[in-house]
Amino acid sequence: MQETAVQAVQEAEQLQSAALLPAPVPRILTRRSVKYEEDLHKHLGLVLFGAYVLGSASSVAGMPGPVWLPTMTGAAIGGVFAAAHRYCSARVWRPPNAPLNILVTGGTKGLGKALAREFLTHKDSVVITGRSHAALAQTMAALQSGLQGLGYAHTPQLRGIVCDVTQPQQVVALAEQAREMMGSVDVWICNAGYSGSFKHFLDQEPETIEAVVKTNLLGTLLCSREAAKLMLGQQLGGHIFIMDGAGADGSATPQYAAYGATKASFPQLAASLRAELASTHVGVHVLSPGMMLTELLLEGATAANKQAFNILCEHPETVAAFLVPRVRSAVSCGLNGTYTRYLTPASAIYRLLTSPGRIGRFFDASGAPVYAPEHERILGKGAKATARQQALARARTSSLGVAYSLSLALSFVVLSLDSHASAFTGH
Structure with missing residues (x-):
């Protein structure tokens, strides 16, 4: 049962990733192509993932009651977030129909x-x-x-x-x-x-x-x-x-x-x-x-300033990767x-809370720089790391993904408590 549960979690994570991460889309799009070509697999994935994870989790956990209830609950949650994702894709994240x-x-x-x-x-x-x-x-x-x-x-x-x-x-x-x-x-x-x-x-x-x-x-x-x-x-x-x-x-x-x-x-x-x-x-x-x-x-x-920079700073290319898609969406959506x-x-507080993991990112204890020059970051040994940082900066679905995951977790807790309470009272 433990191996089955681990396998279910791994499959669920893969399905969630496919559902929530934005897929590459053509540079020049019509609104109809954005609406129908890009969104269908994401929305279906959200619904299926919700149904799968709650149904599987309830089965593995041995929750009393019919398995269709958590399965349908997960599908309903997926549907809500699919609708939210669809709305944001059309009204907030839409790229321009042509180059600017x-x-x-x-x-x-x-x-x-x-x-x-x-x-x-x-x-x-x-x-x-x-x-x-x-x-x-x-x-x-x-x-x-x-x-x-x-x-x-x-x-x-x-x-x-x-x-x-x-x-x-x-x-x-x-x-x-x-x-x-x-x-x-x-x-x-x-x-x-x-x-x-x-x-x-x-x-x-x-x-x-x-x-x-x-x-x-x-x-x-x-x-x-x-x-x-x-x-x-x-x-x-x-x-x-x-x-x-x-x-x-x-x-x-x-x-x-x-x-x-x-x-x-x-x-x-x-x-x-x-x-x-x-x-x-x-x-x-x-x-x-x-x-x-x-x-x-x-x-x-100063050296003290640079220790703060390790926590709060980013390279210009990462910031640009964040700003440009949002500029283009603002233009596209009028x-x-x-x-x-x-x-x-909020992001500054998060960085401060995670500051131990950011020590020495750009400067050592003496304030000497340890990061690569721009050319190396873009085309050299640091290109892959830069590309990962830029992909995270461009992403639009992180907040929806967090809310979606928390909703599934909360629903599982509520269903579990309700099922056990019903079993205890004999109803």
Whole structure:
């Protein structure tokens, strides 16, 4: 009986995995193909898994009463979650019907580069900006060779435009050039940012404070303005995504006071733009990448800071894998006002509770880095580990999977108690 129970559990786990994990789907889909081709096996799997696991568990446990009751209960639970999964696939997780045209400012390194790479893997057309031709050429060559190394025979369209987002005329020219290159801009991500030096605010040079404010706040204002003007002239409108950062929630950012002050303005800016554009087809959203191992974060960081980074940080490519599918879904579903957070309070608490298993992930006890450079993480020895992290970040069904499993467990407990109570009372 023990071997049978173990075998039943293994088969159930395989069936649950097939039911809950998203399967690869074509890049260009119609709503009907998403509705009928992708979902059927998942929904059927959820129903069958629920029926199988409760029926088998009750039989192995020797529960009194007819076995059809827990079997039907499991099937009913599976049906409920199949309906929830179907609704989310159609209304929340739906990918666009065709590739998108994307513009990412500050796209030559860090998160901007990772976002461009992730959009390109979805076959979207991407324009990135940088302050120099040399930086753009280097980044574009790295992205193109990287995609070919990942198995993409035909690299999607990637272009670069030199632009200093603090200069109004350059931002105006950026919008016009992007329109000429791609025909339209579906998504404009205001990502360009500057943290300044890691110092007490009273010790910061005035020139550094000015550069932080101009790049982050003025640059985002100018880009949002030109993006909105461009998209108002497009038949289908478009979507503006503003990238927040530390301090966006009003919390203190010691050593980065100017940076935090600029980021604190972004939710308010997004709300104001949304109100002004409420009657149009232009959506305004905010993205929150959390803590990433980038030059912005590591500048001036101490050994103690780096131990915290082991717990709370991720590489830019992992964060991009989380953000990009949600950006694409927001566009596909015509949403407005989304605030997509990678590091939520709940996930931060979970990371703190599991901190013993995160010690030494990126830095050793002395603060020396132990992680591989970007090229190795994407194409070298660390590629498989990176791919696993990205797959987890892209997944949408984790919360449904947890709720589904807990529902089955609770139902088993309730049925077991009820059966034993009925047997005890003789009813």
